[in-house]
Amino acid sequence: MESWLKAAGAAGLDDLELADFPTTGRGVRTLWRFKEGERILTIPSRSLWIVQDAYVDLLLGPALRAVTGPPLSVEDTLALYILFVRSRESGYEGLRSHVAAMPTSYSSSIFFTEEELEVCAGSSLYTVTKQLKRTIEDDYRDLVVRVLLGQHRDLFPLDKFTIEDYKWALCTVWSRAMDFVLPDGTSIRLLAPFADMLNHSPEVKQCHVYDPVSKSLSVLAGKDYEAGDQVFIYYGPIPNNRLLRLYGFVVPGNPHDSYDLVLATHPAAPLFEQKHKLWSSAGLDSTSTIGLTLTDPLPNNVLRFLRIQRADESALAAMVLHPQIDVAAEKISNSNEIEILQFLVESFGILLDEFGTPLEKLEEQLAKGVFSAGGNAWAAAHVNLGEQRVLRLARKKAEDLLAAVKSGSSSAAPTARCANCGKGSVPLMLCGRCKGIMYCGRTCQVAHFKEHKATCMTTASKNV
Incomplete structure (x- = not known):
């Protein structure tokens, strides 16, 4: 792969090498000292995988353009592109060398056994992974009908485009693709050979950049490096439930752990239209997913949503008559506030009870090494741990607020x-x-x- 990239004009490869590391596995080692902010690596546009290249490919392009119905998603297009290149016995030498360097398997949660997944039962990851598996099966059947069995079926031998191949390609995109927002507001997702071997570290600064003029991808030093150090990039402030679902790893004690709380109101509910307008003016919707975090376990938007949801007709009328007031940013009334806080305390308790293993027992199991360090069950346990910590903080904050309101109202x-x-x-x-x-x-x-x-x-x- 390196020789192909050098021939394509990649810069910085002589200062780097692929290596195996004890904790992170396969990664990139620097052979040179770098100061923070210095350019380490540049991958030119002709070596990147992007959707546009798939559509202009002489063989794959016509098949993609012939697909009827809704356009394929970026994920599906890149996944098909990867599988298509992997299936070719000649041509695409550079891209095929990149595919050959990709992992043959992934540890994303969709590949967990039922027993491994049960370790995080009750978590959002558990529910999302179950749903994701069903969605992948549906999407694969749709691709078979719309693409693989279409006018160009000779390009897609079904023995090389199985659902397991499709899952592998999706995980390749999830774990290795990079996303950038362009100056015109549009976004681009790409895979960059060699650069995608860099592992994540929360201890480095954001350091991978896309140049919309040259259309190249560069990696800068996210911190000072000495010769022999592993080079990292920063994926962003991502919680363990998302890290494990998309990238196949977790960060023990992740400070960005979160729980996605879904709040919903059925359109048939009383006063729905009035409430929907108020939610919209507050930047919310009748179904809102709000992230609870360790630093903000009970965001004000949760309270705003529920204040509007539980408001009676007179309270709604008052809010409509005061458009200059930040809608439901503060309590509407003591009775309304007590109702929503009691609901939250009870709901958080129910959510915590649904976790298969209580927090204290899980901490004890991890401390005793019940789960093989770095294994799937161990990773699932850390997701479980992080989400329970967030929910306990959320319940405690709701309890404190409830006590304060009751004290004030009495x-x-x-x-x-x-x-x-x-x-x-x-x-x-x-x-x-x-x-x-x-x-x-x-x-x-x-x-x-x-x-x-x-x-x-x-x-x-x-x-x-």
């Missing part, structure tokens, strides 16, 4: 916030009847009266 002192919209940074007025609650204006008082009426009458009678 206080005899008037609240320092509007009882309807929750705003406290504006002049407030007391309810004229009960003197026990405050509003930012007449509109909020009217909107909140239905909820406040019974308490107001009782309190007012006691004050007579």
